[in-house]
Amino acid sequence: MYRYDKFDHQITAERVAQFRDQVRRRLSGELMEDEFRILRLQNGLYMQIHAYMLRIAVPYGLLSAAQVRMFAHIARKYDRGYGHFTTRQNIQFNWLKLQDAPDILADLASVEMHANQTSGNCIRNITSDEFAGVARDEIVDPRPYAEILRQWSTFHPEFAYLPRKFKIAITGATEDRAAIAVHDIGMAVVKNAQGEIGFRVLVGGGLGRTPIIGSEICEFVPWQHAITYLESIVRIYNEYGRRDNMFKARIKILVKALGIEEFKRQVEADWQFTKDGPCTITVEELNRVAACFTAPAYEQLPENDAAVTAFKLDNRPFANWVQRNVKPHKVPGYAAVVLSLKKTGIAPGDATAEQMDAAAELAERFSFGELRVTHMQNLVLADVRQSDLIELWQAAKILGMATPNIGLLTDIICCPGGDFCSLANARSIPLAKAIAERFDNIDFQHDIGEIELNMSGCMNACGHHHVGHIGILGVDKDGEEWNQVSIGGAQGNTSSIGKVIGRAFTFAQIPEVVARLLQVYVRERFEGERFIDTVRRIGHEPFKEYVYATPVKEDEKLAGAEYALLEAGTPYDTPYYSPRF
Numbered sequence: 001m002y003r004y005d006k007f008d009h010q011i012t013a014e015r016v017a018q019f020r021d022q023v024r025r026r027l028s029g030e031l032m033e034d035e036f037r038i039l040r041l042q043n044g045l046y047m048q049i050h051a052y053m054l055r056i057a058v059p060y061g062l063l064s065a066a067q068v069r070m071f072a073h074i075a076r077k078y079d080r081g082y083g084h085f086t087t088r089q090n091i092q093f094n095w096l097k098l099q100d101a102p103d104i105l106a107d108l109a110s111v112e113m114h115a116n117q118t119s120g121n122c123i124r125n126i127t128s129d130e131f132a133g134v135a136r137d138e139i140v141d142p143r144p145y146a147e148i149l150r151q152w153s154t155f156h157p158e159f160a161y162l163p164r165k166f167k168i169a170i171t172g173a174t175e176d177r178a179a180i181a182v183h184d185i186g187m188a189v190v191k192n193a194q195g196e197i198g199f200r201v202l203v204g205g206g207l208g209r210t211p212i213i214g215s216e217i218c219e220f221v222p223w224q225h226a227i228t229y230l231e232s233i234v235r236i237y238n239e240y241g242r243r244d245n246m247f248k249a250r251i252k253i254l255v256k257a258l259g260i261e262e263f264k265r266q267v268e269a270d271w272q273f274t275k276d277g278p279c280t281i282t283v284e285e286l287n288r289v290a291a292c293f294t295a296p297a298y299e300q301l302p303e304n305d306a307a308v309t310a311f312k313l314d315n316r317p318f319a320n321w322v323q324r325n326v327k328p329h330k331v332p333g334y335a336a337v338v339l340s341l342k343k344t345g346i347a348p349g350d351a352t353a354e355q356m357d358a359a360a361e362l363a364e365r366f367s368f369g370e371l372r373v374t375h376m377q378n379l380v381l382a383d384v385r386q387s388d389l390i391e392l393w394q395a396a397k398i399l400g401m402a403t404p405n406i407g408l409l410t411d412i413i414c415c416p417g418g419d420f421c422s423l424a425n426a427r428s429i430p431l432a433k434a435i436a437e438r439f440d441n442i443d444f445q446h447d448i449g450e451i452e453l454n455m456s457g458c459m460n461a462c463g464h465h466h467v468g469h470i471g472i473l474g475v476d477k478d479g480e481e482w483n484q485v486s487i488g489g490a491q492g493n494t495s496s497i498g499k500v501i502g503r504a505f506t507f508a509q510i511p512e513v514v515a516r517l518l519q520v521y522v523r524e525r526f527e528g529e530r531f532i533d534t535v536r537r538i539g540h541e542p543f544k545e546y547v548y549a550t551p552v553k554e555d556e557k558l559a560g561a562e563y564a565l566l567e568a569g570t571p572y573d574t575p576y577y578s579p580r581f
Contacts, residue, residue, distance in 0.1 A: 001062050001064060001292060001293065001370060002059075002062075002143075002147050002289070002292040002293070003112065003292060004112040008112070009109075009112075011154070011155065012109045012112075012114050012116075013109060015043070015105070015114065015116060016102060016105045016106050016109055019039070019040075019043050019101070019102055019105060020102035020106075022036065022039045022040075023098060023099065023101055023102050026040075026098065027098065027099060038120070040101075041119040041120045042116070042117075042119070042120050043101070043105065043115050043116070043119075044056065044057070044115030044116070044117075044118035044119050045096075045098075045101055045115070045119075046119065047422070048094060048420050048421060048422055049418075049419075049420055049421070049422050050094075050095065050420065051094065051095045051096055051097070052096040052097065052098055052101065053092055053093065053094045053096065053420070054092065054093050054096050054101065054104060054115055055086070055090050055091075055092045055115060055118040055119060056071075056090055056091050056092070056093075056108060056113060056114075056115050056118065057090055057113070057114060057115060057116065057117070057118050057125045058089050058090050058091060058113075058125065058373050059125060059126060059146065059147065059150050060089070060126055060127060060128035060132070060142075060143055060146040060147070060150075060170075061089035061127065061128060061130050061372045061373040061374065061375075062143065062370065062371075062372060063370065063371045063372070063373065064111070064363075064369060064370060064371075065360035065361070065363045065364050065369045065370070065371070066111050066360070067111045067112070067113055068356050068357075068359055068360040068363070068371055069356070069357060069360045070107060070108060070110070070111045070113065071083050071091055071353075071356050072353040072354070072356035072357045072360070073107065073353075074093060074104055074107065074108075075093065075352070075353040075356065076353045078093065078096055078097070078100045078103075078104055079093045079094070079095045079096060080094075080095045081352055081353050082350050082351060082352045082353065083350070083351060083353075083356065084347070084349050084350050084416060085341060085349045085350075085351065085373050085377050085378075085379070086349065086377065086462070087375045087376075087377060087413060087415075087462060087463065087464055088124065088125055088127060088167075088375065089125065089127050089128075089130075089373040089374070089375055090118060090125055090373075091373070092416075094416065094420050116154065116155070117153070117154065117155075119165075120165065121161055121162045121163065121164050121165055121166075122153075122156075122159060122160055122161070122162060122165070122166065123153035123156065123159055123162075123166045123167075123168065123234070124165055124166060124167050124168075126146045126149050126150050126153070126168050126169070126170065127167070127168075127169045127170075127178055127183075127375060128142050128143065128146045128169065128170050128171065128172075128178050129142065129171045129172065129173055129177045129178045130177065130372040130373070130374040130375075130380045130382075131173070131177065131327065131336055131372075131380070131382065132146075132171075132172060132173075133293060133295070133382070134329050134330055134331070134334075134336055134382045134383060135173045135175075135177075135328075135330065135336075136328050136329070136330045137173045137174045137175050138172050138173045138174075138330065139172055139173065139174065139189045139190070139191060139197075140172045140189045140197055141172055141290075141293060142170045142171060142172030142187075142189055143293045144286060144289045144290040144292070144293055145170060145172075145187075145189075145199075145223065145226060146170050147289050147292070147293075148226070148227070148281060148285070148286070148289055149168065149170070149226065149227070149230070152227050152231075152279070153168075158235070158238065159234055159238060162234070162237065162238055162241070163237065163238070163241035163242060163243045163249040163250075164241065164246065164249035164250045164251075165250075166184045166185075166234065166237075166251070167183045167184050167185075167206075168183060168184065168185045168186075168187070168230070169183040169185075169186050169187070170186075170187040170188075170189075170199075171187070171188050171189065172188075172189040173189075175492065175493060176188065176491070176492045176493050176495075177492070178375070179375060179464070179467065179491040179492070179495070180202060180205075180214070181202060181205050181213050181214045181491070181495035182205045182206060182207055182211070182212075182213065182214065182464070182466070182467055182491065182495060183202075183205050183206065183214065184203070184204070184205065184206060184250065184251045184252070185201065185202065185203055185214075185230060185233060186201070186202035186203075186205055186214050187199045187200070187201055187202075187226070188200045188202075190219075190220060192220050196222065197222075197223045198220045198221050198222045198223055199218075199220070199221045199223065199226055200216065200218070200219055200220065200221075201216070201217050201218045201221055201229065201230075201233075202214035202215060202216055202217065203215060203217045203233055203251065203255055203260075203263070204251055204252040204254075204255030204256065204260070204263075205252065206250055206251075206252045207461035207464060207465075207466045207467070208250070208459060208460055208461050209247055209459045210250075210252060210253065211461070211466040211467075211497045212252045212256065212497075213495050213496070213497065214252075215255060215260040216260075217233070217260065217263070217264050217267065218264070223281065223286070224280055224281050224282075225271075225275060225280060225281075226281060227279040227280075227281060228271060228274045228275050228276075228277060228279050228280060229267075229271055229275075231274060231279060232267045232268075232270040232271040232274060233251075233267050235270055236254075236263065236266050236267050236270060237251045237254055240254055240258075240266075241253075241254050242254070295331075296368040296383055297368075298331050298334065298383075299333070299385070300332075300333075301332060301333020301334070301385065301386070301387070302332065302333055303332045303333065304333075304386065305333070305385075305386040305387045305389070307387065307390070308322075308386055308387070308389050308390060311390055317404070318390065318393055320404040320442055320446065321393055321402055321404040322389065322393075323404070323446075324404045324405060324406045324407060324408065324446075325337060325338045325339075325340060325402070325404055325406050326338075326389065329382075329383070331383075333385060333386055333387075334383055334384060334385055334386065335384050335385075335386050335389065336380055336381070336382045336383070336384070337366075337367075337380065337381045337384045337389070337392060338374070338378050338379070338380050338406045339359060339362075339378060339379040339380070339381065339396055339399075339401040339402075340378055340401055340402065340403040340404075340405060340406060340411070341377055341378050341379065341401065342377075342378065342403055342405055342410055342411050342412060342436075343400045343401070343403045344403075344410060344433075344436040344437055344440045345433060345436070345437070346400070347414065347416075347429045347432070347433075348377055348412045348413065348414040348429075348432055349377030349378075349413075349414065351379075354399075355399050355400070355401060358395075358399050359371060359379055359399070359401070362381060362392065362395060362396070363381060365388075366381055366384045366385070366388050366391075366392050367381035367382060367383045367384055368383050370382065370383070375464075376406075376411065376413060377413055377414070378406065378411075379401070404442060405442070405445060407450045407451075407452070408445040408446070408448070408449075408450065408451065409435075409439050409445050409448055409451050409453060409518075410435070410436045410439060410440065410445060410453075411452075411453075412432045412435065412436065412453050412454070412455060413452070413453070413454040413455065413463050413464055413468065414428045414429060414432040414454075414455045414463050415428050415455065415456050415457050415462035415463040416428065416429065416457070416462075417429055417431075417455075417456075417457030417474065418457050418474065418481065421457060421458070421462075423457075423458050423460060424457030424458045424474060425457060425458045425474040425475050425476040425481055426457050426458075426474025426475065426476075426481035426482070426483060426507070427457065427474070427481065427507070428455045428456065428457040428463060428472075428474060430507075431455065431472070431483070431507055431510055432455055434507075434508075434510070434511050435453065435510065435511050435514055438511040438514070438515070439511075439514070439515075448518060448521075448522070448531070449530055449531070450530050450531070451469050451470065451530070451531040451532075452467075452468050452469045452470070452490075452491075452532075453468055453469065453470045453471075453472070453514070454466075454467065454468030454470075454471050454472070454489070455468075455471075455472040455473075455474075456471075456472070456473050456474065457474040458473075458474055459473070461473075464491070465486065465489070465498070466486070466489050466497050466498055467489040467490055467491045467495060467496070467497065467498065468486075468489050468498060469487065469488070469489060469490060469498075469530075469531050469532045469535070470485065470486070470487055470498075470514065470517060470531075471485070471486040471487070471489050471498045472484070472485055472486075472510065473485075473486070475504055477504065481507065482504035482505060482506060482507075483504055483505050483506075483507065483510055484500050484504045484505075485500070485501050485502075485504075485505065485510070485513055485517075485547075486498030486499055486500045486501065487499065487501060487517065487535050487540060487543055488532065488535045488536065488540060490532050496536075499540050501540060501543060501544045501547060502544055502547070502548055505552060506554070508554035509552040509553070509554055512552050512553060512554075513547055513552055516543075516546055516547045516552075517543055517546075517547065518531075519546065520542055520543045520546045521534050521535075521543075524538055524542060
C-alpha cells in the first residue's frame with residue numbers, strides 16, 4: 001500500500017501543529033465559534049448533538065493493520081470504545097472532546113493518516129472498489145490512479161473553497177462496485193480499440209435533496225490526462241456553480257442547468273489550454289506510485305481446497321458464510337473475505353476497539369497485513385488462502401464479524417441518524433435494529449436473496465437511501481419523526497434512483513411495511529429473480545397497493561413498554577440501548 005513520502009509527512013505534521021494552535025485559541029476564547037467553525041471543518045471535526053465527531057480519511061478504503069490498531073487506540077483513549085465506518089470508506093468517532101483533537105491528529109500522523117478534507121467545500125476522500133487489485137473482472141488496478149488523484153487534490157489551492165463539497169469515485173473493473181454513477185465525478189477504467197487504457201468519465205451524479213444519476217461527459221480520457229481533464233471539470237464548476245444557495249450548489253445542478261452537451265463544451269474548451277501541461281501524468285510517475293501497490297508474495301495453490309469443500313458439506317453455517325461473505329480472487333487458491341459489521345443488535349458499520357484490534361490481527365495472520373473498508377460499511381480481508389477459510393471463519397465468529405448476510409436484507413446501510421447527527425430528522429440506528437430483529441433468520445434471508453436496504457436520517461442521504469432496493473428516509477412532520485419508503489433504487493452498472501411509494505410511516509410501522517414489500521416480491525417473482533428485477537418488471541404499483549391496502553399497524557415486536565422506551569427521548573439512560581446506539 002502507499003507509504004508517505006517526505007512531502008506527505010511534512011504537510012501532515014504542519015497541519016497538526018497549525019490545528020493545535022487553533023484549538024488552543026478557541027479554548028482560550030481568542031477565537032469565537034463562528035471563526036473556528038471553518039477551521040475545525042477543514043480538519044474533519046464536526047459538532048454533533050452530544051459531542052464532537054471526527055471523520056478520518058481512509059483513501060480508497062485501504063488500511064494497514066497498524067492503522068486499524070490506531071483506530072482501536074483512539075476508540076479506547078478518546079471515545080467510548082468504538083468507531084463507525086461510513087459509506088465514504090472513512091471512519092468516524094462520535095464522542096470526542098475538543099481539547100483532545102490535536103493529540104488524535106498527532107496519533108494518526110504517526111501511522112500516516114489524517115482527517116484533511118473529510119469536510120468542507122473541497123474535493124473529499126477518493127473512494128474505490130474494495131476488491132481493487134484482486135477482483136477477477138478487473139481491467140486495471142485503479143489504486144495507483146486513486147492515489148495520484150489524492151495527491152493532486154490535497155490542498156489544491158484553486159479548489160480549496162468550491163461552491164459545495166465534491167466527491168470522486170473510481171473503479172477499474174467491469175462491474176461497478178464503487179457507485180460511480182452517484183458521485184460528482186465517476187471514473188471507470190476502459191480500453192479503446194487499440195488496447196490503450198483510459199477512463200470513461202461521468203459527471204453530475206449525486207444523492208441528497210436532488211438525486212441524479214451522472215451523465216457521461218467523455219467515453220475515453222487517456223490515463224495520462226486523468227488529472228488535466230478532471231481539473232477542467234472542477235474549474236468550470238468552481239467558476240459557474242451556484243454560491244447563493246447551498247441546496248443548489250452541487251455540480252449536478254450546474255450540469256442539469258446547462259445540459260451535458262454545453263457543460264462538456266465548456267470543459268473541452270478549458271482542457272485545450274491544460275491538456276499537455278505540467279499535470280499530465282508521465283509513465284515514470286505512474287510507475288512510481290504503482291510500485292506501492294505490487295502484489296504480495298502469493299503461493300502457488302490449487303484452485304480449490306479439498307478440506308474446505310468437505311467442511312462446507314458437513315457444516316451449513318460455514319457453507320452459508322462462504323456463499324455470502326467469501327468472494328472470488330484472481331489468484332488461484334485465494335479468496336477475498338468480507339468481515340460483516342452487521343450483526344443484529346449492533347449499529348451497522350460500528351466496530352469496537354476490541355474488534356478492530358482483532359481485525360488487525362486477522363489481517364496479519366491471513367491477509368498480508370492489509371484490510372479494506374467497503375462503502376457498504378463492512379471490512380474486507382482481500383488476500384486469504386482458501387486453506388485458511390475455516391480457521392478465519394471460526395475466529396471471525398468469536399468476534400461477531402462472521403454474520404453470513406453480505407448482500408442480504410440485514411446487511412443494512414445506515415447513517416448515525418438522530419441519535420448523533422444534528423441534521424437528522426429521525427433515528428436510523430434503532431430502526432435498523434428493529435428491522436434486523438424482525439428478519440433475523442438466515443434461512444429466510446437466503447430464500448429472499450440479494451436485496452439492499454439503505455437508510456438515511458435526513459435528505460443529505462449519508463445512508464444512500466436513494467439507491468437502495470428499499471430506501472428509508474427520515475422526515476419531519478410537525479416536529480415528529482416519520483419515514484418515507486422508496487423502492488427500485490440501485491447502484492452499480494444499472495444504477496437507478498428509487499421512487500417513493502406514498503405517504504410516510506411511523507417508526508414502529510416500518511418493519512411491517514418492509515414485510516409487506518417482501519410479500520409482494522415473493523408472490524410475483526420469477527424463479528431466481530432478485531427483488532430489484534421484480535420491481536423493474538412489474539413496476540411500483542403492486543407494491544404500493546398492497547402496502548396501503550389495509551392500515552399498517554405498529555409492529556408487534558415494538559409494542560408496549562419497549563416501544564415506549566423508543567419514544568422516551570434521549571436513549572442513553574434506558575436499558576434498551578447500549579452506549580453505542
